[in-house]
Amino acid sequence: MFLKITRDILIVFGFVVLVASTNRQIMKYLSDKRGNEPAWWGTYQFSNGDLVSMSYLDMMDNFRMVRDFRVNKPPQDCPQKVNLYLFGDSYSRRFRDTAFSCINKYTFLKRFENNLYYGLDTSQKNILIIEISERYFRDYFNSLRIFDEVYDSTKKNKITTLVNTNKVNGVNISSASIPVTINDFFNKNMNQNIQYNLFNYNFVFPMFESKALLNFYLFNRASGDVVISKNKKYLFLKETLSPTEKASSFSALPQEELSNIILNLNKINEHYLNEGFKEVYLSIIPNAVTIEQCEGYNNLIPEIQNNKDLKIKIIDIYSFYKNNENETWYFAGDTHWNKKGAQAWLNMVNNILQEKNK
Amino acid sequence: MVFNSLQFLVFFLVVTLWFFRLKNQKNRILLLLVASCYFYMSFIPVYILILGGTIIVDYFAGIQIEKNEGYARKTWLILSLIANIGTLAVFKYYNFFLDNLHSGLLVFNKQVDLPFLKMALPIGLSFHTFQAMSYTIEVYRKKQMAERNFIIYSLYVMFYPQLVAGPIERPQNILPQLHQFRPVNYDNIKEGISRMCWGFFKKSVIADRLAMVVDYTHLHISTTSSLTLFISAILYSFQIYCDFSGYSDIAIGAAKVMNIQLMENFNQPYLSKNISSFWANWHISLSGWFRDYLYIPLGGNRKGNLRRKLNVFIVFILSGLWHGANRTFLLWGLLHGILVVFMPNKTSTDKKSGLKILWNCFAILVNFLLVTILWIFFRSENIHHAFQYIKKMATFSSGANYTGIDKIELLFSFLLILILIIREKLLPKHYIKKNNLFYLYTISMIAICYYFGVFVENQFIYFQF
Numbered sequence: 170m171f172l173k174i175t176r177d178i179l180i181v182f183g184f185v186v187l188v189a190s191t192n193r194q195i196m197k198y199l200s201d202k203r204g205n206e207p208a209w210w211g212t213y214q215f216s217n218g219d220l221v222s223m224s225y226l227d228m229m230d231n232f233r234m235v236r237d238f239r240v241n242k243p244p245q246d247c248p249q250k251v252n253l254y255l256f257g258d259s260y261s262r263r264f265r266d267t268a269f270s271c272i273n274k275y276t277f278l279k280r281f282e283n284n285l286y287y288g289l290d291t292s293q294k295n296i297l298i299i300e301i302s303e304r305y306f307r308d309y310f311n312s313l314r315i316f317d318e319v320y321d322s323t324k325k326n327k328i329t330t331l332v333n334t335n336k337v338n339g340v341n342i343s344s345a346s347i348p349v350t351i352n353d354f355f356n357k358n359m360n361q362n363i364q365y366n367l368f369n370y371n372f373v374f375p376m377f378e379s380k381a382l383l384n385f386y387l388f389n390r391a392s393g394d395v396v397i398s399k400n401k402k403y404l405f406l407k408e409t410l411s412p413t414e415k416a417s418s419f420s421a422l423p424q425e426e427l428s429n430i431i432l433n434l435n436k437i438n439e440h441y442l443n444e445g446f447k448e449v450y451l452s453i454i455p456n457a458v459t460i461e462q463c464e465g466y467n468n469l470i471p472e473i474q475n476n477k478d479l480k481i482k483i484i485d486i487y488s489f490y491k492n493n494e495n496e497t498w499y500f501a502g503d504t505h506w507n508k509k510g511a512q513a514w515l516n517m518v519n520n521i522l523q524e525k526n527k
Numbered sequence: 528m529v530f531n532s533l534q535f536l537v538f539f540l541v542v543t544l545w546f547f548r549l550k551n552q553k554n555r556i557l558l559l560l561v562a563s564c565y566f567y568m569s570f571i572p573v574y575i576l577i578l579g580g581t582i583i584v585d586y587f588a589g590i591q592i593e594k595n596e597g598y599a600r601k602t603w604l605i606l607s608l609i610a611n612i613g614t615l616a617v618f619k620y621y622n623f624f625l626d627n628l629h630s631g632l633l634v635f636n637k638q639v640d641l642p643f644l645k646m647a648l649p650i651g652l653s654f655h656t657f658q659a660m661s662y663t664i665e666v667y668r669k670k671q672m673a674e675r676n677f678i679i680y681s682l683y684v685m686f687y688p689q690l691v692a693g694p695i696e697r698p699q700n701i702l703p704q705l706h707q708f709r710p711v712n713y714d715n716i717k718e719g720i721s722r723m724c725w726g727f728f729k730k731s732v733i734a735d736r737l738a739m740v741v742d743y744t745h746l747h748i749s750t751t752s753s754l755t756l757f758i759s760a761i762l763y764s765f766q767i768y769c770d771f772s773g774y775s776d777i778a779i780g781a782a783k784v785m786n787i788q789l790m791e792n793f794n795q796p797y798l799s800k801n802i803s804s805f806w807a808n809w810h811i812s813l814s815g816w817f818r819d820y821l822y823i824p825l826g827g828n829r830k831g832n833l834r835r836k837l838n839v840f841i842v843f844i845l846s847g848l849w850h851g852a853n854r855t856f857l858l859w860g861l862l863h864g865i866l867v868v869f870m871p872n873k874t875s876t877d878k879k880s881g882l883k884i885l886w887n888c889f890a891i892l893v894n895f896l897l898v899t900i901l902w903i904f905f906r907s908e909n910i911h912h913a914f915q916y917i918k919k920m921a922t923f924s925s926g927a928n929y930t931g932i933d934k935i936e937l938l939f940s941f942l943l944i945l946i947l948i949i950r951e952k953l954l955p956k957h958y959i960k961k962n963n964l965f966y967l968y969t970i971s972m973i974a975i976c977y978y979f980g981v982f983v984e985n986q987f988i989y990f991q992f
Contacts, residue, residue, distance in 0.1 A: 176544050176547065176548065177548070179540060180541055180544045180548070183537045183538075183540045183544075184541050186537050187534075187537055187538065190534075351572045354568075355569050355572050359534045359569070360533050363534055367533065376977075379978075380977065383978055387935060387936075387939075388936040390932070390936070392982075393982070393983075412747075413746070
């Protein structure tokens, strides 16, 4: 009798886990309820750096991130004539309007989460900055999908799609506004979601950590999608080192692809200038490995930025970092730039803004 | 849904316990069919239509073959074969054909835009089409009654443990088991679970660990030393063995838990003394398929030595192509064919003496090295890559000795291989009689797989075929 009851409970439990892990609404509900909850049933806290968290190396002090994102407030003693539109990603999402100089209006939208609508005030100088991480660059600019994501709201009326692909949180949710299809019953992130539902609890964390430490001390490597740098000072995202992935700083860069990207960037530049932007800038933020362990680099950023056919203006943070290699621009255990790296980029942007205000 | 995933573990738990709960074979079969559809659709849902299409054709073809005699009977068989081989030809070989045509035209300086298909290969296509063909051929040969129950026939093709990477079953083995209600057997559950644990160990702990070395060296051939390439080639032999036989262990174990017996697919192939023997012990279900449905119908060894050799070549070339639409597989098959035809394959049955044991060890070693070298073609992306690898390996040149993993982990990998050999040679059985020992073994294996497993959601190598 006991065995039969246990069996039936397990069937129901397993079925519920499968259904919950497939369903976007349920996953969203669960992650809202459990995310960053300190209780035993809450999810593991991702506060020491995304790569530290992905590899469960929170015990390693040298990789833990110092949570200080404050940047300098630039002087505002200038006429505020610029409307700044920043279409960026997780690198620039923390910046507030006070981080920029001489701006009348600041609009930021994060790629892959929101679309950027604009209705340009032509009495102001409108500047568009497209900031993108190197690991997304090739994939993103191989097409002109930006035209569907950054557009004049008066000309095009489209529902915003929200897609949360935050791998770090161990859960993948996409918006409910997308119609349900057969593929929704076969969620591609099923394993990640099952792991979230079955194991991502604060009380299970020591088990993950013990495996991570075993790998670290015994085999000198990190678990999961994270790689330890040769000098042991940094953690890198594995895909940024893989010779076969487009996100990588070391994968082959075919001339054909490069030409296509240049062509697309020129079309993008021309399109947004015609839309009324005074200037359009592109800024590629290098992968940490591009700067910190560059041997064998595929030279993607210099190849793009120095291409003689390229028309779009560049905010060249790559060269700045390369010319100041003694400085540390990235967190040791996070994919992003540190406070100093971010400030360097902001200084470049503010120089441009001040120049435009003259 | 790969076997080494949480999704599979939860799915397996639900399906198996539900299977045990049902007291009626009809319901059990229905449950397994629905579960198998879900399993297959978890890769690319729409491809179930292709599988469904061939199942319908073969189901009706089987009945018509049985009903008719003479010309009509043959026509239905041919129709079934065309449906199966046609599906394979379109989805697997069409682009390969166009690619070769394109290369041929380029030789004559003709640049033509050819209509390549832009779609992924349906997972496990070669496996289930071969299993389906096996059914209609057996019905045609009057060795198997046509299956009238559509659900049972569908399940014969789609039974989820062996759907995407075999073993390629025969109707005589599976269909009677699907008809018969078999009560829950605790010994089989224990044996099945033990075997699944061993399969997970081979896949997650050994194969995916060795993959780190193999993947790294194949991407850095020019800068890697000959010795490292040689080590990597040996490791690949064990990677592919642990990957594929690990899959088979999980498949056979999962079926065993439900009291269904699948055929064995491996029998310590690397301990073979010649290539013929290797093929008798490697991917046994495929070798048997080619033997029964191609080699023997071609005349086998009944039409003289020259014809036998030709038949062997045909079988191995097609076997190579079965693995993939790539010239590397073609060459790999051809080279195996050459070795089977020209290498001596007679082993002495003399009583064991010291010299004999030494000679056998030498034969095993030589055979293993030959198989290892040929695996390079199997692993490489193209022929140029394969020859580059072999050339670099053969020139004893210097270069980086980094294998993609730490030295300690490399040594650990060799230790794992040693454990593998000892375990499979000395303890080939999976049944553990004593309950306490079974629990201890299972819990230990789960802990070992978790702590020493490499989890990167790697697909099984043979899924792509």
